[in-house]
Amino acid sequence: MTSVEPGGSEVNDTDAGYVDGNALAGPLSEVFAVDVTTATSRCANCGCTGPLARLRVYKHAPGLVARCQQCGSVMLRATRTRDAVWLDMSGAVSLAIPVGET
């Protein structure tokens, strides 16, 4: 099914307990000036690349856990404490974020 997250992103729900990476858009907009779901990431475990929007996001948890769509490794975690957003991207080698040409 498709639902719309607060913030306007369309999120595709699956029966497997996760949603697609568009679920990251709203929470990460609190700390990023751009929509990072369009960024291209590289998995530190299997090396595959793709947009963050394709990651598998487990959100029925104490934080958001985004896993590689290919190998299932944790690529990104985001948690919201009382006064901070914690972002762990140790499972991603890089993130290419589209910006305007210089």
Add this chain to the structure above:
Amino acid sequence: MAFISRGFHGRRPSAGTKLPPGQYETTGFPVLSAGPTPRIRKDDWQLSVTTETGKRHVWDWAGLMALPADSPTVDLHCVTKWSKFGTQWQGVSLDVLLADVETSAEHVLVTSYGGYTTNVPLADLVDGKAWIAYGYEGGDLAPEHGGPARLLVPHLYLWKSAKWVSGIELRQSDVPGFWETAGYHNYGDPWREQRYQGD
């Protein structure tokens, strides 16, 4: 959008004495998970206890079933703010599992099938405070709740009660686990509302 899944079907309790600060009672049993649910056959299941010297003690499913079991009834408190009262479990006390394990370690890193980890002081796993639980409400523990077996440490927030437990590593030094490295409290006492680092 809130980062935290707040649980489901929550309501304020009529009597709050059993409720730690900031919690609400639920009668459901919400499933929280950081990844796909591992499906571990009992024939393939193993639990290891590894000491700080590297000595490894291993139980298979038959070995676990051969140990004396407890039937604790406990309240559960999830850091996402739901609490569930009077849950009935069946499992083996950590006191039984650790009875013949020689150690001077003070710290434990608990590992799970699927890669989850959490850290707990050894003192919080002994003296009748923790179990390897394989039964829930009279039946087998369902995979989505951590079956075939999970750690049960009910006096701490539920993220410490690792689902699909596979290993108990006794350590000289403390190593933070999955949520403890992502902003959550290192100890997680619900009665002191130790949700996040700094609480």
